[in-house]
Amino acid sequence: DNGLSQHTLTEKYHISLGSVCNILKRKEEYLHDYETNQNQNVKRKFRNFDSGKLDEQVFEWFVDQRLKNIPISGTILQEKAREIAKVLGDHFVIIFLQKKIRHGSENVIPNSNAPIAITNATNNDDSNLFLSNDSEHLDQLNVDLNISIESNELKVIDSRPDTNKNDIGYYLLNKLSIIDELKYSLLTNHFKPNRKYSFPTLYSDDHTCSRRFLINWLNDNPFLVYSPYIEGGYCINCVLFRNVQGQKLELFVDKPCYQYKHLKHFTTSCKSHINSQFHQNSTIATDNFIRTYKDPSLSIVSLIDKDRIEKINRNKAILTPIIKIIITCARQNIPLRGHRDESINDIRQVINVVDAHCGSNFIALLKQRIDAGDELLREHIQLGKKNALYISSSVQNEIVDCLHKYILKQILHRVQNCLFSIIVDETTDTSTAEQLSLSLRYYDQKTNDIREDFLTFIETVSCTGETISNLILDYLTTHNLPFHNCVGQAYDGGSNMAGIYQGCQALIKQKCPDAEYYHCSNHCLNLALIKSCSILQIRNMMGTIKEIINFFKDSAKRMHALRSEITDYQGEYVCLTNKKRLISLCDTRWIDRNTSIETFLELYIPIVNTLDKFRHGTLKDSTAEQLYYAITNFQHIISTCISCFLLSDIVPVSRMLQIETLDFSSANQHVDDLLETFEQRKQQTQAYFHNIIYSHADELCKELFVTPSISRYSILALRQKNMPICDPEQFYCEHVYLPFLEELIKNIKVRLCVLKNERIILLIKLRPEVIINEKPFELTKHLLKQFADRIPSPLQLNSELERWQKKCNDLLKMNDDWKKNG
Secondary structure (H helix, E strand, O other), X not given: OOOOOHHXXXXXHOOOHHHHHHHHHOHHHHHHHHHHOOOOOOOOOOOXXXXXXXXXXXXXXXXXXXXXXXXXXXXXXHHHHHHHHHHHOOOOOOOHHHHHHHHOHHHOOOOOOOXXXXXXXXXXXXXXXXXXXXXXXXHHHHHXXXXXXXXXXXXXXXXXXXXXXHOHHHHHHOOOOOOHHXXXXXXXXXXXXXXXXXXXXXXXXXXXXXXXXXXXXXXXOOXXXXXXXXXXXXXXXXXXXXXXXXXXXXXXXXXXXXXXXXHHOHHXXXXXXXXXXXXXXXXXXXXXXXXXXXXXXXXXXXXXXHHHHHHHHHHHHHHHHHHHHHHHHHHOOOOOOOOOOOOHHHHHHHOOOOOOOOOOHHHHHHHHHHHOOOHXXXXXXXXXXXXXXXXXXXXXXXXXXXXXXXXXHHHHHHHOOOOEEEEEEEEEOXXXXXXXXXXXXXXXXXXXXXXXXXXXXXXXXXXOHHHHHHHHHHHHHHOOOOHHHEEEEEEOOOHHHHOOOOOHHHHHHHHOOOOEEEEOHHHHHHHHHHHHOOOHHHHHHHHHHHHHHHHHHOOHHHHHHHHHHHHOOOOOOOOOOOOXXXXXXXXXXXXXXXXXXXXXXXXXXXHHHHHHHOOOHHHOOHHHHHHHHHHOOHHHHHHHHHHHHHHHHHHHHHHHOOOOOOOHHHHHHHHHHHHHHHHHHHHOHHHHHHHHHXXXXXXXXXXXOOOOOXXXXXXXXXXXXXXXXXXHHHHHHHHHHHHHHHHHHHHHHHHOHHHHOHHHHHHHOOOHHHHOOOOHHHHHHHHHHHHHHHOOOHHHHHHHHHHHHHHHHHHHHXXXXXXXXO
16 A cells, blocks of 8 residues: 555545455455465365476477477477376376466577477467467567566666676665765765666567666756666665655665666656655755765754864864974974973973973973963863873874874875885984884975985884895885885995895895885995095094094193184284184094094194194193194195095085985986096196195195105105105105095996996986987887886887977077077
């Protein structure tokens, strides 16, 4: 009855009101008879008879006759069935054809090359029952059979398995739970067939009419969605929001629009569905759900509970300054903790005292914020619950962790679908725990800049190549950074990192084939300088300077004496500097030693005068006397000048090699320029050494009353080799300056040969100033050989290179024209 009134049923089925009452009263009895296929009023008894064997033998005989192309009529078929029944020892009444049709045509059509079809009779006359070889009759039979066995049960079609996750029919038929996230996805991102989609054709019972689902129905009714899983339409609003008031309609909700009769009367059914109160209420519920899902603050609970919203805003106002203080400390490298811990009672006692001391930097900054007028924060600290103040060390660590996750998420979002290189170095913290610092170098597509971003510290208990490589690969896997996008590795030159067999770079290259290993170029330059400073005179000079600097820095009295000598200068000697103190030699960065040596050379005369004061009187010191004689030696003076002037050419290159946005081409160019400068120094040895280095050393000697000379052990070495003893200028040029310069050139070439990598040189040829002199065809062959898997359209590469070459030529020509016009 579906909730219809008795008068409505009377008008619908054209029967009397008494009949309707009687049927409704005996509804359970009728349903039971229908389900058990029984009628209690029928007195005839049916004999239990198993027709399985009879059917099987009759069917086998039928197939055998048809394979012999013997025509079989209905009468012959019935007679044969009676003969087989007598052999089986029983009697029956058979309507064989109707039974076979009811169970499906596959039980009637044999698997043979001879086409067989059954034409269904419209009455019970045996003469109308016959078999035919006509293929058209066979097709007609299949359609009729399919229509005759049509049931109300939904069948799985699953014509588009790839759309199941966005198909409402898939979830309904499989009785899967639908959470809010999935519900929102089904509402906003459900399957939408295009105009090329092939909807199934459905036929009427007499096979005279056909209907198809129309895509215009979906366009005209936004609530209607199509399910390829069952090839039918649903009202998505009513299906997902059933718990609304109103009479629920069966079509479009419990049953999809998928049958011929549904499609024939679609317009009427759809209009009735739209006008129903159930559909209107479910549509309102759908709109409310989408709005509150996008903005949870608009939910009914949030809108009704104003007090809850006020508490949320108040908590945000309290947490904001706490988070900002932690961010400020992190940016300024200020520790959150101080020299002692404080309890909450201690904090409340000093929170209103202006000149009170705080135990931690975090509380001090918090107090400063309160003193600046943040009354809400003051009230929170003074009156808030002790277990909800959000200022404990554990909460601070949680906030720091949340900030790390947020920053990491931003970095990973920028790195997404980008090529990147990994930069790893080992460091030890104050607790002597070994950890790896992991950074990424990549190209930011939004800002068009090369970025280097620090990701994390990874604690490790072992520094073997295998352990470090596993930690790096696990981190990349955890954060969904694809291995094939990793195109570079940058570590130090240790054997555990740079080894070609068991080193970290070799093991990572097995997983990331394109990840070429590169040693830090500035580190390589530093190592080249260390190796070059192994010359005896240069090594002794640096050792003497280090001892002199430590001599002064170890005593406040000596530093005061040196400072006084510098500031009380009365013009007794030449002074060309404003520097007031010495700078220590860096133990690791030898390039930075140039600053110390340059400062030492500028303060050379004040240093000598101060050491001379400590040789006599009450300030007498035996160490000062030894250092005085060492520093007033001409070999030390000339070695200091040689080191200072040659290192001054390396320092600018070192700074440029540390720029974040530096590319291989620029780095290669800087190194080539440095080598070219040194080669010019070598070719112009006599002029450069005499005019620049020796002249400066000679001025110092005149001020210090030092005579240029060759050391005694150097003279003995020359005599042992039967070499002539020349003047000091020629000796130090040939035995100190030139060897030091040649060592620098050789070691720089050896250490920075990684910049001459074949791939790097090939990519440099794509630069505008280089490609204009290249042949595109040859360049195409080399690029395809090295980067075949990275080029999306290899066949178009030659044309692209030709266009790029022409563009670069035009740009350079335009630049030359501007210069001429300027």
